[in-house]
Amino acid sequence: MAIETIVWGENIHERTNDTVRAVYPDGMHETIARALNADTDIHATTATLQDPEHGLPAGRLDGADVLVWWGHKDHGAVSDAVVERVAARVWEGIGLIVLHSGHFSKIFKRLMGTPCALKWREAGERERVWVVNPRHPIAAGLGERFELEQEEMYGEPFSVPEPLETVFISWFQGGEVFRSGMTWRRGAGNVFYFRPGHETYPTYHDATVQQVLRNAVRWAHNPQDAYEAIHEGPNVPVESAPEPIRERGPKLHAPGEAGYR
Amino acid sequence: MAIETIVWGENIHERTNDTVRAVYPDGMHETIARALNADTDIHATTATLQDPEHGLPAGRLDGADVLVWWGHKDHGAVSDAVVERVAARVWEGIGLIVLHSGHFSKIFKRLMGTPCALKWREAGERERVWVVNPRHPIAAGLGERFELEQEEMYGEPFSVPEPLETVFISWFQGGEVFRSGMTWRRGAGNVFYFRPGHETYPTYHDATVQQVLRNAVRWAHNPQDAYEAIHEGPNVPVESAPEPIRERGPKLHAPGEAGYR
């Protein structure tokens, strides 16, 4: 059964900026979804900011395995309710892949707990992405490095929590470096940030970038059932304790009372 | 110069519950602050939920090095503005020590990006805290373990991100285990969670617990100046690039334009 993947695109610059439209006439999300669908073990569909509930109603998210997120121009337009819904699903186990300017998206900042800020420069300079974790699943099939002749520069420090693993580090022509591929786990959900993808360049048409995206979807996919218990903070009454104990001492809570949240 | 520490206490049960008042007649925050002030390299004062701005106005936070947080009954009463203010200061470098039921505080969940849920049982059972990271600064002066004859049980799974280091793991009489001491870094701020401290038991009167609190304050203290740049996402114009480059290719941003957030 294919990995059910939703590619979320902000879909603003593709409609309002001639340069971007020329590179991604169908929208970046469609280009990315096509790249994912090139392999039959992934089934990708798209959703955009303009769709009702941004294309992410609860029913649809419930059936998803992985969510890919690209946004830039209007992070603030994403409703907080949808952000919380996505966060809850990540904790339950869907994978999340955040692309490029999505570093400032509400959902990424929500899951990281940090500002997720960085330096930037839009000068069409060369980016060379080095694989620092060879044979990591996200780097499968890649050589030691790949190059993007024109990209926006993102520079360190990138204010995210220390990752589980660093997979890619970028070299920029103008002199900066950036941790371009990092992994985290939030609840049962795997999270991957991947740097490349400024909308004025044909980055998502690049074969190696497309390979990384497919690898990342497979890596982020958690085939187990949803971990819904993560939303609970259950009381374990004395009579249900794994070992027999007798209750003693002063108490705050009446029997059966819920805890404070 | 002493480490300027604010002990924040919710200060509800100490005033409304006879059992708790009997254990902490001056409030838990005062007991904790006294324990910290026992060593001259720490200078601890207190703040409570009931104070204006919960005792955490910007001016006071600016002068603080470490914030200790205990809350339980009414996490929701803490204003979102104060939570964001504290988060910003942690990113800039103040240390944060979250105690016991503070696992469900807004500030801890904000910085972790996860539900921070756990199991619990209030049965006055024995807790044995094991040092799994001997000679970690937070365990300085401790033996291989210490015991609290009566405590509330907290059980795994505890839905927090994988920590930088695990310092303590607790054994409970009723059969559960818990990672009772864990560290994270968020921006320039050190964060430590310490499990013991249910308000109906005299936990913060325990000499070993007090030692852990003092150790934690010292560990969390970052003596460097505030890292205010973490709030920025600066553009680096072509003429300021570390290496000389020429701008090329299509552009989205006009010169000097701020990035999208």
Added chain:
Amino acid sequence: MAIETIVWGENIHERTNDTVRAVYPDGMHETIARALNADTDIHATTATLQDPEHGLPAGRLDGADVLVWWGHKDHGAVSDAVVERVAARVWEGIGLIVLHSGHFSKIFKRLMGTPCALKWREAGERERVWVVNPRHPIAAGLGERFELEQEEMYGEPFSVPEPLETVFISWFQGGEVFRSGMTWRRGAGNVFYFRPGHETYPTYHDATVQQVLRNAVRWAHNPQDAYEAIHEGPNVPVESAPEPIRERGPKLHAPGEAGYR
């Protein structure tokens, strides 16, 4: 294609101790291999200390995907050459699962870089293994905990490096705790330590333990080709630099000279 797995057993107590022979008449390695072969995506064979080259000649290791290691009585009898051979293959990408008393095996200590010491007690006490990382691949299909009515106690501190992720923590009847499932990556190889399995108890006949073993083999398996370049420390001559540069300044090495090791 099935995951080619070698189950390595020390195979001493099964032949010399009546108690152990009664529990594992064919040897522990055979019991473990049968448990792995219960699923068709794993193909497990066995090797023992007594085999030539301990059953791990280079040719056989070259064809293996995962190695499971159980040893106890005579770690010192494993030849250093075989240990180095296995380490090299782990760095190239085969998975390694170290069981119970294998914590003191040469290969585990070699890969951890620490003493890997712990406390122990052989008293047939109850062990309760808690899943602290729900929906981790190694915990797939498990409930929140499982119990082994009689096991040897292993107690913290366990002197291993901080893991990538902690999956299991054990509670022992006698009052200790232990991080019973931890993961690391060494080169391209995934490493998992799993605590249960004292030879006088029927632990490897337990259905849940067998499920963990199968999960661990799948998790440890890296399907990519061997990362042989990890053994090199290549010079990149000036004319092969990704960016054109001119050599300058004083030099130590003659052109084409190998680096010092």
Added chain:
Amino acid sequence: MAIETIVWGENIHERTNDTVRAVYPDGMHETIARALNADTDIHATTATLQDPEHGLPAGRLDGADVLVWWGHKDHGAVSDAVVERVAARVWEGIGLIVLHSGHFSKIFKRLMGTPCALKWREAGERERVWVVNPRHPIAAGLGERFELEQEEMYGEPFSVPEPLETVFISWFQGGEVFRSGMTWRRGAGNVFYFRPGHETYPTYHDATVQQVLRNAVRWAHNPQDAYEAIHEGPNVPVESAPEPIRERGPKLHAPGEAGYR
């Protein structure tokens, strides 16, 4: 009381190569020790490969807090006994700072459990070291980056275990990147690797590099007493169990018998 620091230098090229002697007429170890002694809270002395027991007899190591290691030409000449002695002391809590070509030293490979290999090029190119973890103690007082106009290139992948924290990442003129500052903990000992320092360039005369070295010594210093228990794997007899239990079931070990190692 000052941090007792031993700066270990291989001391070969300084005596045999005119270029290196011109840069470090007293040896690199003396230059480094002087830089450390510039602050009064550090007391640095030196040791070299040519000294009896390489200048690291047990008595001297016992009194040390931090060991700084630079070697290149003849790692193999360091005796295995001294390597094991140093490893044991690191596990007990002394800090270890490994510099530049020390990545291939026996002691570093011993503690990492991996090949510690990398790419290299000796072309006198520009290195720009970026601080990716601002306000980390090792980066105290530094700006966002510093430059070394001529250095040897080290390129990724660097085959070390995922660090606790990445502090520095280098950009090289020829197009490579490198994680130039990483931390690990091994037992009670803090370990830091710092990349710069090829012997034909005046790197250790650089004021910023010297600041990093002093910061690193302070960070690596663990002021607690030696954790000698790490060398033990103690039996906890039934009568010493923290909780009262009765021994039951089959046994392998006679009472009081030591465990197998």
